[in-house]
Amino acid sequence: MGICPVCNGFEVVQTNCPSCGSELEESGRIMDYYDDYSPYMPIDQMKLEDGYxxxxxxxxxxxxYKCSKCGYDEVKFIQE
Incomplete structure (x- = not known):
């Protein structure tokens, strides 16, 4: 198991929206959105169940990553 540089604040990934050109906002790990308890589950366990x-x-x-202007969103994979 590695350490995610974005989760731990070591790195900031900046990317622009392909639809409108605005900067996308980092909104956390995708698995934290699955249900109420997802943020509290072990990370490696969630990775086995997240569909990726x-x-x-x-x-x-x-x-x-989400665009606050047009609503576009995408999942980016950050190397640990």
Missing amino acids: PSDYEDGQCPHL
């Missing part, structure tokens, strides 16, 4: 097979195998942390 490569995140556990390749040591990546899936983060949700």
Whole structure:
């Protein structure tokens, strides 16, 4: 298990919205949105159940990025 540089504040990933060009806002790990208890579950367990097979195998942390202007969102995989 690695350490996610975005979760731990070591790195900021800046990217622009492909729809309107505004900067996307980092909104946390995608699995934190699954249900009320997801943020409290072990990270590796959630990676096995999140539907992204490569995140556990390749040591990546899936983060949700959203555009506050047009509503576009995407998941970016951050290397741990």
